[in-house]
Amino acid sequence: MKSQATEANKVQYRSSRKIPWDKFAFEYDTYVTNSRYPPLLSFMEREQDLLIDTIKSLITVKHNVVVIEIGAGTGRSLFSCRQDVRLMNKCLYFIGIDNAETMTHIAMIKRNQLRDSQEISYNDSKKFVFLTLDGENLNRYFYSGRIKRPESRIDRKNLIALNRLNDELYSSATKIICILLNTLGNISPSNRVRVLEAMVKAIPPGGMIILSLFDGSSFQQGALGLYQSIAPMVGKVVQNDFYYDTYELKAKEYYSHWFIPQEAAELVQSVGFQDVEIIPFNGSELKGIFLKAYKANQP
Numbered sequence: 409m410k411s412q413a414t415e416a417n418k419v420q421y422r423s424s425r426k427i428p429w430d431k432f433a434f435e436y437d438t439y440v441t442n443s444r445y446p447p448l449l450s451f452m453e454r455e456q457d458l459l460i461d462t463i464k465s466l467i468t469v470k471h472n473v474v475v476i477e478i479g480a481g482t483g484r485s486l487f488s489c490r491q492d493v494r495l496m497n498k499c500l501y502f503i504g505i506d507n508a509e510t511m512t513h514i515a516m517i518k519r520n521q522l523r524d525s526q527e528i529s530y531n532d533s534k535k536f537v538f539l540t541l542d543g544e545n546l547n548r549y550f551y552s553g554r555i556k557r558p559e560s561r562i563d564r565k566n567l568i569a570l571n572r573l574n575d576e577l578y579s580s581a582t583k584i585i586c587i588l589l590n591t592l593g594n595i596s597p598s599n600r601v602r603v604l605e606a607m608v609k610a611i612p613p614g615g616m617i618i619l620s621l622f623d624g625s626s627f628q629q630g631a632l633g634l635y636q637s638i639a640p641m642v643g644k645v646v647q648n649d650f651y652y653d654t655y656e657l658k659a660k661e662y663y664s665h666w667f668i669p670q671e672a673a674e675l676v677q678s679v680g681f682q683d684v685e686i687i688p689f690n691g692s693e694l695k696g697i698f699l700k701a702y703k704a705n706q707p
């Protein structure tokens with residue numbers, strides 16, 4: 409189907425391109441984390457299984473694992489790792505990065521609630537660390553497999569969270585950086601490349617990234633239903649907001665791009681990742697792409 413976008417909504421979209429998610433934060437768990445919309449629910453379940461299996465595959469007797477998630481939101485994915493005992497034992501830290509302060513704030517409240525209700529132990533609760541940071545600024549704190557301690561005292565809250573991390577244990581652990589639930593598609597194309605470049609620099613050669621994306625081949629069937637299911641949070645979406653030729657939604661308050669596998673593979677290769685593995689998942693209405701890739705040994 410041809411794009412039905414009008415000049416009017418192009419202008420509207422341009423004027424609100426860098427949209428912070430703070431305004432969605434209080435409704436996020438209602439409409440996404442606890443969604444009952446079947447295609448989204450099955451996407452999230454399958455994504456979670458793939459994530460947990462991948463993390464577990466990296467656990468060895470000698471090595472602990474650190475999981476960093478860019479666009480961690482209110483912690484949906486990171487907290488669901490708590491259900492796997494072996495994973496909890498061998499994961500040193502779950503570090504959630506998000507540029508919306510309200511999202512980070514809610515994630516920290518949820519961590520404290522899980523601890524207070526004894527769903528996680530006090531020691532395990534300390535593994536969950538949340539920072540308010542744009543993904544493209546990841547190297548302010550994480551560089552080449554190590555923690556970088558900033559000299560200036562800006563970002564006081566981040567520094568308090570960062571001070572909980574043990575440099576030596578962090579350096580010796582295997583690091584995985586992930587971006588889940590098509591968050592990469594919520595990021596504008598130029599910012600997207602800068603975020604991926606920061607991911608390359610944050611990990612040592614051989615380090616792994618994971619991207620979980622919505623597959624553009626299901627955009628036509630799946631996008632309208634999905635965005636209508638979250639419309640109370642992101643605002644009304646109408647047919648003119650959908651660009652079927654580029655797999656994009658450009659609504660007044662919300663942007664999302666869905667990917668085709670080759671596009672996603674070429675994107676990560678262009679910034680220095682290699683050995684790309686793509687696992688297609690989920691049903692026809694909301695197909696997923698689970699992509700794993702490694703930082704090349706030579707730049």
Ligand SMILES: C[S@@+](CC[C@H](N)C(=O)[O-])C[C@H]1O[C@@H](n2cnc3c(N)ncnc32)[C@H](O)[C@@H]1O
Nearest residue numbers: 429479480481484506507508511542543589591
């Ligand atoms: C679709 S939500 C996903 C939240 C969470 N990963 C989940 O699966 O439930 C996207 C999140 O990414 C965050 N985000 C968007 N652009 C970002 C960026 N450039 N850097 C860091 N976080 C970003 C938003 O604030 C939002 O919390």
